[in-house]
Amino acid sequence: MVMRVADEKRRGRCDALVACRVVVMELLCDLYVLFRQLQCKLRLRIMSSVAGVDLWSQIIATESEDQIQQQQTVIVYERKNPQNETLTTTTTKHVSSVQKNRVSFAPGKRTSWNRSLFTRGRTSIAVTACDGNYYGPEKEKRIRKNKPPLAREKGVPPQNYEKERAYFQEVDAFELLEESPSPRNKTWVMGTKNCVLPSHISTVLRKWLRTRSFGPSVSLSKILETPELSRDSVHNAMLYPHSQNSCSSSFVSSIHRIEEIETVGEKDTEDLGFAIHDLLLSSQDPALDEHWEPVSDLLKVCGQSSPSTFTDVISEYCDIQSIAKVGEGTYGEAFVAGQIVCKVVPFDGDSLVNGEVQKKAEELLEEVMLSLTLNELRGSDTQIHNVCPTFIKTLSLRVCAGAYDDAMIRAWEEWDKKHFSENDNPIEFAEKQRFVVFVQEHGGQDLESFVLLNFNEACSLLVQITMALAVAEAAFEFEHRDLHWGNILLSRKGSETLLFILDGKKMHVKTYGLVASIIDFTLSRINTGESILFLDLSSDPELFEGPKRDKQSETYRKMKQVTEDCWEESFPKTNVLWLQYLVDILLQKKNYDRTSRDERELRSFNKRLNGYKSARESVFDPFFSDLIMASDV
Numbered sequence: 001m002v003m004r005v006a007d008e009k010r011r012g013r014c015d016a017l018v019a020c021r022v023v024v025m026e027l028l029c030d031l032y033v034l035f036r037q038l039q040c041k042l043r044l045r046i047m048s049s050v051a052g053v054d055l056w057s058q059i060i061a062t063e064s065e066d067q068i069q070q071q072q073t074v075i076v077y078e079r080k081n082p083q084n085e086t087l088t089t090t091t092t093k094h095v096s097s098v099q100k101n102r103v104s105f106a107p108g109k110r111t112s113w114n115r116s117l118f119t120r121g122r123t124s125i126a127v128t129a130c131d132g133n134y135y136g137p138e139k140e141k142r143i144r145k146n147k148p149p150l151a152r153e154k155g156v157p158p159q160n161y162e163k164e165r166a167y168f169q170e171v172d173a174f175e176l177l178e179e180s181p182s183p184r185n186k187t188w189v190m191g192t193k194n195c196v197l198p199s200h201i202s203t204v205l206r207k208w209l210r211t212r213s214f215g216p217s218v219s220l221s222k223i224l225e226t227p228e229l230s231r232d233s234v235h236n237a238m239l240y241p242h243s244q245n246s247c248s249s250s251f252v253s254s255i256h257r258i259e260e261i262e263t264v265g266e267k268d269t270e271d272l273g274f275a276i277h278d279l280l281l282s283s284q285d286p287a288l289d290e291h292w293e294p295v296s297d298l299l300k301v302c303g304q305s306s307p308s309t310f311t312d313v314i315s316e317y318c319d320i321q322s323i324a325k326v327g328e329g330t331y332g333e334a335f336v337a338g339q340i341v342c343k344v345v346p347f348d349g350d351s352l353v354n355g356e357v358q359k360k361a362e363e364l365l366e367e368v369m370l371s372l373t374l375n376e377l378r379g380s381d382t383q384i385h386n387v388c389p390t391f392i393k394t395l396s397l398r399v400c401a402g403a404y405d406d407a408m409i410r411a412w413e414e415w416d417k418k419h420f421s422e423n424d425n426p427i428e429f430a431e432k433q434r435f436v437v438f439v440q441e442h443g444g445q446d447l448e449s450f451v452l453l454n455f456n457e458a459c460s461l462l463v464q465i466t467m468a469l470a471v472a473e474a475a476f477e478f479e480h481r482d483l484h485w486g487n488i489l490l491s492r493k494g495s496e497t498l499l500f501i502l503d504g505k506k507m508h509v510k511t512y513g514l515v516a517s518i519i520d521f522t523l524s525r526i527n528t529g530e531s532i533l534f535l536d537l538s539s540d541p542e543l544f545e546g547p548k549r550d551k552q553s554e555t556y557r558k559m560k561q562v563t564e565d566c567w568e569e570s571f572p573k574t575n576v577l578w579l580q581y582l583v584d585i586l587l588q589k590k591n592y593d594r595t596s597r598d599e600r601e602l603r604s605f606n607k608r609l610n611g612y613k614s615a616r617e618s619v620f621d622p623f624f625s626d627l628i629m630a631s632d633v
C-alpha cells in the first residue's frame with residue numbers, strides 16, 4: 001500500500017515534470033518565433049530604407065491580399081542586375097520564359113559593341129494577374145510606388161509554424177542578398193512581374209482588327225488574308241501542330257464566318273463586328289491561359305492560322321525575282337520588294353544567328369505590339385489628340401517558315417559583295433526555321449549614309465524627330481532609347497509640310513522636301529495603356545562600355561545615369577539625350593551647306609536642351625519657331 005502511494009506520488013511528480021517541460025518548451029518556442037519575427041522585421045526595415053519601400057508591410061499586405069483574392073500575383077524581389085543574382089520569391093508558370101537572359105559566347109561576325117544587345121529580356125509588366133484579372137498601368141504603378149497600408153490586427157504572431165517557416169526562408173533569402181556586395185545606386189527593386197496573357201493579346205488584336213476592318217479602302221478578304229489560311233494550312237500542319245489548336249480553329253471558323261458574310265454581300269458592320277467579337281471571345285478562352293503559346297498568338301495577330309512561305313508573302317508585293325536586300329541589323333535582314341520593305345527576323349530556332357541566340361516568339365510578339373501601337377499614331381480613332389507620320393508604318397505582319405527563297409539568297413549575296421555583310425548567309429537556316437516578316441513602308445536611306453544638302457534639311461530633320469518623340473511621349477510615354485543615325489531613315493518627297501497633332505494641337509512642320517522615319521524599337525519603352533513594354537538594359541552591361549567620347553556610347557551611359565538603371569520607369573529625358581546626340585551628329589559627322597552662324601544656333605540649341613526634361617518641352621524651343629506653324633484643330 002505504502003509502495004503504491006509512493007509509486008503514484010512519483011508518477012504524479014513525473015507527470016507534473018513532463019507538463020512543466022512541455023509548457024517551458026512551448027514558451028521557448030513562442031519566444032523563438034517572436035525573436036525571429038523581430039529579427040525579420042529589423043532586417044526588412046534596414047532593406048526598406050535602402051529600397052525606399054516598406055517591405056514588411058508589403059509582405060503582410062501581399063499575404064492578406066492573397067487570402068482575400070486568392071490571386072497568383074507575382075512579387076519579385078530582385079537586384080537590378082539579374083544576370084548575377086535574381087531571387088524570385090514566388091513564381092508563376094509563365095514568367096520564366098520571358099525573363100530568360102540569354103548570353104551568346106560563340107564568336108560571331110558581329111563584334112561591334114553597339115549592336116550587341118546579347119542579354120536581352122524585354123519585360124512586360126502590369127499586363128494582368130494570372131487569374132485573368134487585368135491590372136492596368138495605373139494599378140501597377142500604385143503597387144510599385146506607394147506603400148501598401150500596414151496590415152492591422154497582425155501584431156499577434158500566427159501559430160501556423162509552416163507560415164513562419166516560409167517567412168524565415170524569405171528572410172534568409174534576403175540575408176543572402178544583403179550579404180552580397182552592395183549595389184552602387186539604389187538598385188533594389190520590387191515590382192510585380194506578370195505575364196503576357198491572351199486577354200492582353202486579344203486587346204491588341206481587337207485594336208488591330210478594328211483599324212484593319214473598318215479602314216476606308218480595304219476589302220474584307222484583303223484585311224483578313226483568308227486565302228492564306230487554306231493555302232498554307234495543309235502544307236504547314238505537320239511542322240506546326242500549335243496552329244491546329246482550339247484557338248486557331250475557332251479563329252479560322254470565325255474568319256470563315258466573316259468570309260460568308262462578305263460572300264453573300266452583307267457588308268453590315270453589325271454582323272462584321274459580331275463575327276470579330278466571336279473571334280475575340282475565342283481568344284479570351286481562359287483555358288488557353290494554361291497552355292499559352294506565344295507562337296499561336298503571333299499567328300493570330302498576323303491573321304494566320306499557320307505560317308506562310310516567303311514566296312507567298314513576297315509575291316504579294318512584287319515579282320520575287322526582283323527582290324533586293326536594302327539593309328541589315330543584328331537579327332533582321334531588310335529586303336525591298338516593290339514599294340515596300342520586308343524586315344525578316346528569325347525566331348525560336350536552336351541555331352545561333354549571326355553569333356546570337358535567336359529571339360523568342362514572345363519577344364517578337366512584343367516587338368509586333370510596339371509596332372502596332374506606334375501605327376496608331378497615324379490617326380486611328382483611339383489617337384486623335386496625338387498624331388504623327390514619323391514612326392515607320394507597319395503595313396502587315398507575317399509568320400513564315402521554311403528556307404529562304406533562292407531569289408532572297410541571291411539578293412543577300414549581291415548585297416554582301418558590295419557591302420560586306422556582317423551577318424551569316426541565310427542559306428544556313430534549317431528547313432524548319434520560323435521567321436516574322438515586318439512588312440513596312442520604305443523609309444529611304446539611313447542618316448549615316450544619306451547626303452544632306454543644306455542647313456534647312458538639317459533643321460527639318462531635327463524638328464520632325466523632336467515632334468515625333470513629343471507626340472509618342474504624350475500618347476504612350478514612349479522613349480526610343482536607341483535613336484542613332486542608323487535608325488533614322490530619310491527620303492525626299494514632295495510635301496512642303498507635315499501635319500502633327502500634339503495634345504490636341506495641330507502643328508504643321510516644314511519639311512524642305514525631306515521626310516524622316518524612325519525605325520527599330522528593340523530598346524524602346526512604351527506604355528500601351530495595358531502594359532509597359534521595355535527592355536531591361538541592366539542585363540546588358542556591354543551596351544554601356546563603348547568607347548569614350550563616342551557620342552553614341554556616351555548617350556547610352558547618360559541614359560543609364562538618368563534612369564539609375566531602372567528601365568521600366570518613364571524617363572522622357574532619354575529622348576532629349578538622343579536629340580542632343582543628333583545635334584552633335586549634325587555638327588560633327590555630317591557635311592552640308594551651312595554657315596558659322598548656323599553652327600552657333602545648333603550649339604546654343606544643344607545647350608538649351610540640357611534644361612528640358614522631355615521632347616515635349618523641347619518642341620517649344622525658339623530653334624523651332626520658324627519651322628512649326630501651329631493652328632487650331
Ligand SMILES: Nc1ncnc2c1ncn2[C@@H]1O[C@H](COP(=O)(O)OP(=O)(O)OP(=O)(O)O)[C@@H](O)[C@H]1O
Nearest residue numbers: 327328329330331332334341440441442443444520
Ligand atoms: N522600313 C525600312 N525602310 C528602309 N530600310 C529599312 C527599313 N527597315 C529597315 N531598313 C534597313 O535595314 C537595317 C536594319 O533594320 P533594323 O535596324 O530595324 O534591324 P534590327 O535587326 O532590328 O537592327 P538592330 O541590330 O539595331 O537590332 C536598317 O538600318 C535599314 O538600313
